[in-house]
Amino acid sequence: MSMSMSMYRTPCAAVSRIRRSPLAFLASEIRNLSTTTRRCIDMEDYPTEKIRNFSVVAHIDHGKSTLSDRLLELTNTIKPGQNQQVLDKLEVERERGITVKANSSSMLYDYKGDKYLLNLIDTPGHVDFSYEVSRSLGACDGALLLVDATQGIQAQTLSVFELASQRNLKIIPVINKIDLPAAEPDAVIEQVLMQFDLDIDSALPISAKSGLNVEKVLHAIVDQIPPPPPSPTPPRQQPLKALLFDSYFDKFRGAVSLIKIESGSIQKGDVVVSHHSKSRYTVGEVGVLNPAEKPTTHLQHGQVGYLVCGMKESSEAHIGDTIYKQSQPVEPLPGFQPVKPMVFAGVFPVDNKDFLRLEENVKRLTLNDPSVTVNRESSNALGQGCRVGFLGQLHLDVFRQRLEDEHDSEVIITAPTVPYKVIQGGEERIVRVPSDFPEPHDLSNKKVSLFEPYVNAEVIVPDEYLGSVIELMSAHRGDQVAFNYLENSNPPRVHLKYHVPLAEIVTDFYAKLKSATSGYASFEYQQADYVASDLVKLNMLIHHRPVDALAMIVHRSKSMDVAKHWVSKLKDVIPKQQFEVAIQAAIGQKPIARETIKAMRMNVTEGLYGGHFDRKLKKLNQQKRGKAKLKTKAVGNIHLPQSAFYDLMKS
Missing domain, CATH: 2.40.30.10 (Translation factors)
Incomplete structure (x- = not known):
């Protein structure tokens, strides 16, 4: 063996030379021992021309993880059968049936007498995780564009194709689920080839679930995707x-x-x-x-x-x-284009004593997700917490679930907000928390201008649901900018483009869209620009005292509906007191919605039997004076308990 080859084989031979005392075999050492005893792969067997780095990209639920399972089985990377979402390793991914984190696997594949190293990266399909897709494609030389034969092109299909095209990757269209009764593979193939201007002979119709034609996908990866530059x-x-x-x-x-x-x-x-x-x-x-x-x-x-x-x-x-x-300094690689989180929420522990533990757990989760930003935040109502920025509502919800599943952290998430732009006296600043928003007396000054972020949204929907979608988008202040029918689509489908405020789609918009279209609509959006807007800060008051954690920024036209909704929710979670409690929503000093929690009343006359009516009246007047005193003393101040916040934000 030459000196250069022996250099690379040292890790495999290291086990025979290990000499340690019994005390040295801690858990970490045992783990290291187990990894080094496994057979090492000699990478000299896989020169650059025998390497293929590729990704699987698609709209959500088009079968990326299932195709990945079949590819791993056909290359003997995993045993066949009983494999479901092997690369979806997070509990939240398996529970929801979606890919959240891009995951990779190397496959050793023998093809036409040669050994190939295929590096597969399975990517998410939801719009909130598009940064994961972009980052993964940076390590690839090609991509499999997966399209459902029963649904055809969807909104996210257009988005991921654009991401792959921007990196000049070799794109292989793969039409999945051709074995389903509703599948129309020929029509979908024609639709894909026309929409994306791809070679008509390059499309591969398959069934990832049954394995039909999946072997041809492996052949195409080797034959069509180029190796890394020599x-x-x-x-x-x-x-x-x-x-x-x-x-x-x-x-x-x-x-x-x-x-x-x-x-x-x-x-x-x-x-x-x-x-x-x-x-x-x-x-x-x-x-x-x-x-x-x-x-x-x-x-x-x-x-x-x-x-x-x-x-x-x-x-x-x-x-x-x-x-x-260290011995060979180099110029850095370009890296990745940073993304800006567009949805912000406060994350607080249910128990204030757990803040430091929560902060550490949040940092662990943000290790491999640079799109998340974290800053400390303090609330009079909730104590110490973090202001966390996300790419969207699903991103936020998955983050919360991962905190609970992986770190056993029960948290309170405040209502999500978006970054607003305020120009005051020629100075521009971004407002991410309601407490930094100008007060009404400041807004009366004409030198203050308010702007909210808009997005370019795309919806693809069967034309029978067109009216419902237009009505929904109009209710969420969306402006239609494009309308066209997709070719070779049966039933006919419409591609709509809208300019819509980000704040209108970060809460329950996606659920409403699915409900209005029986689940057939697909939705995708990208950040656009800031637009001048009539915004107000809505304060929630409990017993005439504002609760900072419940303040929110809303469009003036929506303020009344939002106010009524939140005072009603608060009434359901605040326990009754010995005196009447007012729950109000106000803009500045002006209340615009109110609910009242009636006082608990003790029957002070219960022990009085017989006697004059004045005795009962005296007891009732004493009770009335006591309740009046409670309202003026500190003991009468209502503090929304952490458990009530938790119930409020979950509902």
Whole structure:
């Protein structure tokens, strides 16, 4: 064996040389021992021309995870049968049947007498997780565009195709679910090819569930998707440039980074540097996900795998970072275009004592999701918490569920808000919390201008539901900008484009759309611009005292409906007191909606039998004076308990 080859084989032989005392075999050491005893993959068997990096992109529920399962089975990466959503590893993904996190797996595939390394990345389909798709495509050279043969092109199909096209990836159209009775594969193929101007011979009709024609997909991946660009010199003679495109946290080993090697090579023992933080690390292990971690001798140009290098804090694995060798400094890779969260909500622990634990759990979840922003926030009603920014309402809801499922953190999420723009006295600022919004007396000054974010929304719906969709969009202040029928669509379907305020679609809009169209509509949106708007701050008052955590910014035309809705909800969760409690919604000092919780009344005359009526009247007057005193003393102040907040925000 040559010296260069022996360098790369050292991790596999390391087990025979381990000498440790019994006390050294802690949980982390046992884990390291188990990984090194597994058979290492020699990456010299897979030169650059034998590597294919690809992704599966599609609208939600078109079968991405099912196709991934079949590809893993056909390449003997996993055993056939009893496999459902292998790459959907989060509990929330399995419960909801959706992909939230992009996950990858390397497949070893023998084709026409040659060995190929196929790196698959399964991506989300919902619009809120489009950043996951964009980030994953950055590590790919091609993409499978999956379309449901019973539904045809949907809104997110257009979006993910655009993302793949922007990166000049080779796109292979795959028409799924052709075995269903309602499938129209020929019509959908023609629709896809015309819409996206693709080669008519490139479309592959399959059934991912039954495995029909899925083998042809593997052939197309090898034959049509190009390998990574060739290296001008041998990888070991090039400086290392590795793009960190994802990560996850292991409580024994710290942050585990997923990387794509753009040039050079990396192996155990190398000393590497993070370009983002300038921190230095020693490589402890490299490997591929197969789909579980499998150590390799090394990783080299064009390959995708994982890196363990002792990053103890989750924040050290910066998405888009460039990893290089200490001895060979390099210019950083372009990384990823940062995205701005457009939905903000307060996240508070049910028990104030749990804040530090909650903050740490939030940081862990944001490790591999740079689209989430976190800042500390304090509320008079809820105590210490975090103001967290998300890409959308589903993103927020999934984040909450992951906190509960993975970290056992029961939290209170305040009503979501969007970032508003305020121009006052020539100074521009972004308002993300209602407490920073100008008061009515400031708004009376003509020098104050208010703007709210709008989005460009697209809806694809069967024409029989067209009226319901137009009515719904109008009720949510949407302006129609385009209307056309999709060709070769049966039944006829309409593609609508709207300019609509973001605040109108971040709560229950999607559920209303599905309800209005019996689930047949698809919806997608992208950030657009800020538009001047008539906005007001709605304060919720309990017993004439404002509750900061319940304040919200709304359009003036919606203020009355929103006010009535919230005072009614509050009436249901606030317990009765010994005196009458007023619940009000107000704009400035002017109440616009009110509910009243009647006082509890103790029967003070219960023990009086016989006697004059004046005795009973005296007791009743004493009770009345006592209730009046309660209203003026501190004990009469109503504090909404944490449990009531929790019930309020869940309802």
